[in-house]
Amino acid sequence: MTSISTTNIYNDAKLNIIYNNSHRAKKVTLKVNQIDRNIRVIVPGHKAFPAAKKFVEKNKVWIAHQLATLPPAQPFEDGGFILFHGEQYLLKHISSPKEFIVDHEARLLNVYSPDNSSFSGRVRRMLISEARAELKRLTVYYANKVCKEIHKVSVRDTATRWGSCITRNGLGNINYSWRLICAPSYVLSYVAAHECAHLVEANHSKDFWDVCSEIYGDVNRPRQWLKHNGPLLYAVGAKI
Numbered sequence: 001m002t003s004i005s006t007t008n009i010y011n012d013a014k015l016n017i018i019y020n021n022s023h024r025a026k027k028v029t030l031k032v033n034q035i036d037r038n039i040r041v042i043v044p045g046h047k048a049f050p051a052a053k054k055f056v057e058k059n060k061v062w063i064a065h066q067l068a069t070l071p072p073a074q075p076f077e078d079g080g081f082i083l084f085h086g087e088q089y090l091l092k093h094i095s096s097p098k099e100f101i102v103d104h105e106a107r108l109l110n111v112y113s114p115d116n117s118s119f120s121g122r123v124r125r126m127l128i129s130e131a132r133a134e135l136k137r138l139t140v141y142y143a144n145k146v147c148k149e150i151h152k153v154s155v156r157d158t159a160t161r162w163g164s165c166i167t168r169n170g171l172g173n174i175n176y177s178w179r180l181i182c183a184p185s186y187v188l189s190y191v192a193a194h195e196c197a198h199l200v201e202a203n204h205s206k207d208f209w210d211v212c213s214e215i216y217g218d219v220n221r222p223r224q225w226l227k228h229n230g231p232l233l234y235a236v237g238a239k240i
């Protein structure tokens with residue numbers, strides 16, 4: 001797959017467009033990526049590039065509208081605010097050698113970085129580390145409730161699912177999005193309970209939801225939160 005990037009300005013909105021040439025694609029498609037806020041255009045072969053560019057031109061208003069409906073980006077910068085545990089926390093650069101200090105009372109995230117250019121990466125690593133610790137703890141808690149054992153808990157930047165679960169040799173391997181650490185704690189708990197319920201039922205049948213409700217409680221509130229606020233989680237760390 002070959003890629004070409006261009007930048008267009010439409011109504012003051014900067015559109016970063018990435019054309020991906022794909023021989024398997026049958027037609028031109030475009031999608032706004034919520035994480036990097038780039039526009040990805042799938043082009044079915046080199047010959048279709050002129051048609052793809054025309055297609056983008058024709059859909060510029062739609063693209064600008066899609067970008068405008070995304071929640072405001074929350075870049076990782078000193079003095080900026082980001083969503084953490086469902087609340088807005090202030091990011092502060094510190095010169096102490098301790099990697100980071102979370103101050104829940106003051107809603108402050110103190111993050112060390114040796115210079116400005118590495119601050120953003122350090123904030124991201126802090127969030128991943130907090131997400132990993134919290135999700136491991138919750139996974140063990142809910143796995144115990146269903147009498148199952150966990151082999152591995154991993155945390156990534158998943159684009160489509162908040163969590164996924166596979167069972168190998170009777171042991172669970174669960175993968176989560178680090179962005180869940182930005183959601184309220186009850187949402188984080190729900191996703192862990194949901195994935196652990198999959199250790200018993202590997203589907204979304206009524207039996208699965210029964211297990212899920214038994215170990216977690218009322219699943220509607222966290223499900224509604226994720227449905228309505230998912231884009232907020234993708235705005236965390238997004239560049240303006």
Ligand SMILES: [Zn+2]
Nearest residue numbers: 194198203204
């Ligand atoms: Zn599921």
